[in-house]
Amino acid sequence: VNELALIDRIRRRIPAARRSGITVGIGDDCAVFRPSGAKEDLLFTTDMVIEDVHFRRATHPPSAVGHRVLARGLSDIAAMGGEPRFCLLSLALAPWVDRKWLDAFYRGLLRLAARTECMLAGGDIARAGKVTCDIVVCGSVPRGRAILRSGAREGDGIYVSGALGGSALGLEKGRGAAWKHHLRPEPRLALGRFVRERLRATSAMDLSDGLSIDLHRLCLASGVSAVLERDPPAFRGASLEHALHGGEDYELLFTVKRRTIVPEHWLDFPLTRIGAIRKGSPGRVELHGRTLDPLGWDHFRAH
Numbered sequence: 001v002n003e004l005a006l007i008d009r010i011r012r013r014i015p016a017a018r019r020s021g022i023t024v025g026i027g028d029d030c031a032v033f034r035p036s037g038a039k040e041d042l043l044f045t046t047d048m049v050i051e052d053v054h055f056r057r058a059t060h061p062p063s064a065v066g067h068r069v070l071a072r073g074l075s076d077i078a079a080m081g082g083e084p085r086f087c088l089l090s091l092a093l094a095p096w097v098d099r100k101w102l103d104a105f106y107r108g109l110l111r112l113a114a115r116t117e118c119m120l121a122g123g124d125i126a127r128a129g130k131v132t133c134d135i136v137v138c139g140s141v142p143r144g145r146a147i148l149r150s151g152a153r154e155g156d157g158i159y160v161s162g163a164l165g166g167s168a169l170g171l172e173k174g175r176g177a178a179w180k181h182h183l184r185p186e187p188r189l190a191l192g193r194f195v196r197e198r199l200r201a202t203s204a205m206d207l208s209d210g211l212s213i214d215l216h217r218l219c220l221a222s223g224v225s226a227v228l229e230r231d232p233p234a235f236r237g238a239s240l241e242h243a244l245h246g247g248e249d250y251e252l253l254f255t256v257k258r259r260t261i262v263p264e265h266w267l268d269f270p271l272t273r274i275g276a277i278r279k280g281s282p283g284r285v286e287l288h289g290r291t292l293d294p295l296g297w298d299h300f301r302a303h
Ligand SMILES: [Mg+2]
Pocket: 029, 075, 076, 079, 205, 206, 207, 208
């Protein structure tokens, strides 16, 4: 089953519900909820992390698993330019899980939660054949200011933060700087706010599944196409293939108006212009005069 097609099928079956307070539903990094009369909109995102799908007991330290569970959700909050508020974690434990594993898992999760002021506010614990973590993260953003995927327009510049392909390379090598990057991705929360407040980004999303498929999704949501003017910046040792299609880097992909001046660095983060938004077949991404297939993470998993 194709994930994009499945999401579309679900979305088409949902009736409009004005009373829900939802201003942005399925299809962006977060759902946006507008409490009546409030100065802020609330952002909600949910993610699953499953043993032998997203991590392996033999290779991933439990504290890194806990870190990554929360980092994925925080990265979606960053993608909207928001600030984290709280999270809810439901956890199914496999028979092999002992107290030591569980303590380290929560240590990894709660350290990141404390550092980003994202309080663990509740959840559920159950048993299952494999460890399954299901997290909901709530964030906030000034009313009407969430950066959406759907705002990119012809002529906008396309930018990425950092270097890409490190997580995919790390998974292959299982050691070194790339492996560390894979184990402990850092959600770009401060950068997301900078991109919203100072650069007035027209659209944004986080790179969770790979540049080729994520840029394709952004273009689909905005009804535009994209031309890549250069190869994306690659993590040290990563190939162009890693940088174009590797997932789980959790860098930010964003667009700004043509005249917006974007610094080459913000704090520690390189910000690199990789292309421009064009009119044309919605979702199409072009590189070196050819269509770039939206392969993304599944492409690597299949290998
Ligand atoms: Mg996302």
